[in-house]
Amino acid sequence: MLFYGPPGTGKTSTILALSKQLYGPTLFKSRVLELNASDERGISIVREKIKNFARLSVSNASKEDQEKYPCPPYKLIILDEADSMTSDAQSALRRTMETYSNVTRFCLICNYITRIIDPLASRCSKFRFKPLGDNSSLARLQYIVSSEKIKLEDETKILKEILKLSEGDLRKAITFLQSACKLFSFGTDGDKAEAPDADSMNIDDPVVVPTFSITDIQEIAGVIPNSETNKLIQRLVAKNFNDIFDYLREDVFKAGYNGSNIINSLHDSLVLGGDDDDDDVDLALSLNHDQKNKISEIIFAADSKLTNGCNEQIQVLDACLKIAVLL
Structure with missing residues (x-):
């Protein structure tokens, strides 16, 4: 099986709950091997730890466990955050999965299915976990x-x-x-x-x-509060460029706010409409579609440069001054 989707959607919890329902608390310890991101994920682990566990024969379940749980005749290996494994390790894992499929089943868990090599993904039943409602x-x-x-x-x-x-x-x-x-x-x-x-x-x-x-x-x-966003928007509307620069430098960056968070907060307020319950400033500005499109382009460009490692103070200031011209 291959579970994929954004973090915090229950992928690991689902397979752990399933395995405990299959084996019970006693057999779970001997039948299930769980490896997560804190473990070594190189090819040596696949060749040694995973292979050694997969090749072991399955022990017989007690009569008591068989009465309470299904106890299928195979073991289970859970590889959490499998997309962090190297391509060589994934290739070695593919061979191990094929060789010991009669006594061992595998469950791969990842955030990005595109980082799983095709030969490995094609051998799994895929289950996509979407963000919770x-x-x-x-x-x-x-x-x-x-x-x-x-x-x-x-x-x-x-x-x-x-x-x-x-x-x-x-x-x-x-x-x-x-x-x-x-x-x-x-x-x-x-x-x-x-x-x-x-x-x-x-x-x-x-x-x-x-x-x-x-x-x-x-x-x-760690996000910029609505009150700080409102103060920044007030200065953008006033188009006082020196005031914008001083406010960003003295009140925003010195407070430790992240550049990406500032950009995202401006996007939520100016493009998406902001918080209707805020009294400091009406964030649902009467902007037309052309203005919103241009603001989105400015924010996209700034966010892309921040992701690539550019100086966040320069990029945020540049984006704010460009947005101020449009308001």
Whole structure:
């Protein structure tokens, strides 16, 4: 099998859940070999560790396991992030898959199927995992919030912002939620406070989860907050080039914001319409299609140059000045 799709869509969780349903907790340890990105992925591992495990004969399952689980007569090798393997390692793996297919099955997991060589991909049943829908992801986050007794004033709005920032990656969304709770979950007066020293904590001490805002989530995610984007757009509309330069240098770059995030934030606000609930500036500017097309071209060019390693301050400033002329 070949599972492919963007990160955080449940590829690894699916095959692990399937293997545990097939073998049970006892046989799982001896019948399943999982290798991920933290393991050595060179050709030597394919020739030694994977081949040695694949060639082993299958042990008989106990009567108790056979009554509870299917226990198929083969082992399972899970190769997570298989697209990070070298071409030589993938070629060696193809031969191993053919030789020991009678006692061993393989599941390859990757983000980019184009990085899997054709001889290997053609021997697999392919399953594409698409980004999770907002409704399913929101329901899962709401379940976590309810189970962990997290109190949020505007729960739905905050969770939707988390989903927006995670871009269909449920794992990233859960990490953002967990990080926010860890940062703001100490204290009894509802105020944000730093976590106390572990030695001074008592398990019986009351712990209150303060309400964190959308801005807090954006800071955790490392994106430029809506308020900062609004201030930048105000300066672009005013066409005060010296003010734009000073603001980017003193307030944006010195705050540590990434150039790509600034560009993406401008695209969301000017081209896609921004946040309707923002009062600082009307981000849904009445731009015509021609203006939006030109802004998209400017942002695309800047993002491409940033990806190629150009100086982010120069590229962001250049893009902002070009956009200011169009507004």
